[in-house]
Amino acid sequence: MSQRILDDVSTASPPRRGGDSQSAPLAPALTLVSHPLASRVGERYVLEALLAGREVALSRNEPLFTRVGEGVGRPLADPFLSRRPLRFLPRPEGGLRLEVDAGGTSVVVGGAGGGAWDFRPEVLEAGVTLELGGRVVLLLHRVALDAERSADTLGMVGQSLALGRVRTRVRQVADLEVPVLVRGETGSGKELVARALHQRSPRRRGPFISVNVGTLARELAASELFGAQRGAYTGASQSREGFFRAAHGGTLFLDEVGEAPPEVQVALLRVLETGEVFPVGSHTPVVTDVRLVAATDAPLEELIEQGRFRAPLLHRLSGYTLQMPALRERREDIALLFHHFARQELDALGEAWRLEPEDPYAEPWLPASLATRLLDFDWPGNVRQLRNVVRQLVISSRGQPRLQVDASLEAELGSGKREEPVAQTRRKPAEVSERELLEVLRECSWDLKGTAERLGITRASLYNLVDRSPHIRTVKDLSAEEISRCFHECAGDLDAMVQRLEVSRRALQRRVRELGLGPAE
Numbered sequence: 001m002s003q004r005i006l007d008d009v010s011t012a013s014p015p016r017r018g019g020d021s022q023s024a025p026l027a028p029a030l031t032l033v034s035h036p037l038a039s040r041v042g043e044r045y046v047l048e049a050l051l052a053g054r055e056v057a058l059s060r061n062e063p064l065f066t067r068v069g070e071g072v073g074r075p076l077a078d079p080f081l082s083r084r085p086l087r088f089l090p091r092p093e094g095g096l097r098l099e100v101d102a103g104g105t106s107v108v109v110g111g112a113g114g115g116a117w118d119f120r121p122e123v124l125e126a127g128v129t130l131e132l133g134g135r136v137v138l139l140l141h142r143v144a145l146d147a148e149r150s151a152d153t154l155g156m157v158g159q160s161l162a163l164g165r166v167r168t169r170v171r172q173v174a175d176l177e178v179p180v181l182v183r184g185e186t187g188s189g190k191e192l193v194a195r196a197l198h199q200r201s202p203r204r205r206g207p208f209i210s211v212n213v214g215t216l217a218r219e220l221a222a223s224e225l226f227g228a229q230r231g232a233y234t235g236a237s238q239s240r241e242g243f244f245r246a247a248h249g250g251t252l253f254l255d256e257v258g259e260a261p262p263e264v265q266v267a268l269l270r271v272l273e274t275g276e277v278f279p280v281g282s283h284t285p286v287v288t289d290v291r292l293v294a295a296t297d298a299p300l301e302e303l304i305e306q307g308r309f310r311a312p313l314l315h316r317l318s319g320y321t322l323q324m325p326a327l328r329e330r331r332e333d334i335a336l337l338f339h340h341f342a343r344q345e346l347d348a349l350g351e352a353w354r355l356e357p358e359d360p361y362a363e364p365w366l367p368a369s370l371a372t373r374l375l376d377f378d379w380p381g382n383v384r385q386l387r388n389v390v391r392q393l394v395i396s397s398r399g400q401p402r403l404q405v406d407a408s409l410e411a412e413l414g415s416g417k418r419e420e421p422v423a424q425t426r427r428k429p430a431e432v433s434e435r436e437l438l439e440v441l442r443e444c445s446w447d448l449k450g451t452a453e454r455l456g457i458t459r460a461s462l463y464n465l466v467d468r469s470p471h472i473r474t475v476k477d478l479s480a481e482e483i484s485r486c487f488h489e490c491a492g493d494l495d496a497m498v499q500r501l502e503v504s505r506r507a508l509q510r511r512v513r514e515l516g517l518g519p520a521e
């Protein structure tokens, strides 16, 4: 029954075979995911001729790649690519064949060179990376021919079909008053969606208040959310406004709503039903005008079955549900996001020129093999993890002509594509070595929930392992001075703090707030 709750509402999940993808005509396409001139990343050539049964030639000089939505095109033009073309040939049922002549541009697919490859439609749907001449990387995939394009990106980088659907849904629901539930894996951009909803709503001039329900101290959760009267509890020397009242006239974003303690769930339900907030210690209700957007990566239906989440609350929160696709499900966005974050990091170092070298013969700053590796990685921490990886890469390669993977990133990226990111079976905690524990914590950007899932142990076992581990610190081990210093050095960027201090993201966020250091994220 619980699954039905969400089947009944619209979602923006990525297309499934036999589902949405059948209604939108799909064509094979080549999208530039790495080129010595980084500004070319994202340009595309649609292999429409294959649909009509004709072959397509690809060389240094043809065809013309265009930025999505723009008319003017350019060939790949890299001087190391041959003028002798590779050929794409149609195959039955939407598959295709790639043929490479000896003496032409070298092509690497899946880590191996060769002269000819056959790609079935399902392989194209997942996307294939083609390394050309060790310098240019293309993603061979399928795109919708009639995809809706708008110049307004809603602050989200990426041009995948799946992200396009999210944008459409955001536009459809933004100006309505219905509460929205944004679902999706950690770091996939749920808060960005919440902000876009606020920005496109008539409430845009009102406040946008973001609260991580999972980091609220249990005993103070009600007063933080609903406010408290002076003297309502020990230590309440002043009355507290609470997030609901602070968001009056605007949008309240409840992140990690699946982590809300039972008593907060009851109170939230009451507010949603009546629009009235009872500050702790007060019997007089306060009427608030707040639009709620909630987010979760938790399996709420399972939590409901286990009696840990209230079904009526899910119904109330999900007036409309939006599903954020995981990064691995929209691989063409990886390249654009990578360059977006790289530009920010390089700007900060004064090295942005590396992205547009003047010498066309210079080695690319992002080596083609590394670009392929990033594209084939499964990104359990999604866009947040990608942003952290870019930062790590750029800083540790500072002053170098090319990006280099250091030892800690090597461990994080592992040996390549992980087919099965989440451990399916439970393991004994004793089987997890401290080294593995540390590796997975780093991979999951110190998100303990994701780490426990990946290791295949319970969260309680993970806390035990972390506690017993001599080389892993917890937030409790950090002094207020150390946190405060790091906060200032990282300009309040929580992710950068987590990377530096190497402690649980959530616990650190809670501690930062307790120390009154401002709204870290």
Ligand SMILES: Nc1ncnc2c1ncn2[C@@H]1O[C@H](COP(=O)(O)OP(=O)(O)OP(=O)(O)O)[C@@H](O)[C@H]1O
Residues within 6 Å of the ligand: 155, 156, 157, 158, 184, 185, 186, 187, 188, 189, 190, 191, 192, 193, 255, 256, 295, 297, 337, 383, 384, 387
């Ligand atoms: N499409 C995007 N374009 C640019 N930046 C993005 C995009 N998606 C996510 N980000 C960035 O990635 C980081 C993580 O995104 P965000 O906080 O929105 O994820 P989340 O799903 O809310 O994470 P969590 O579940 O941990 O709360 C943020 O710094 C955000 O700005």
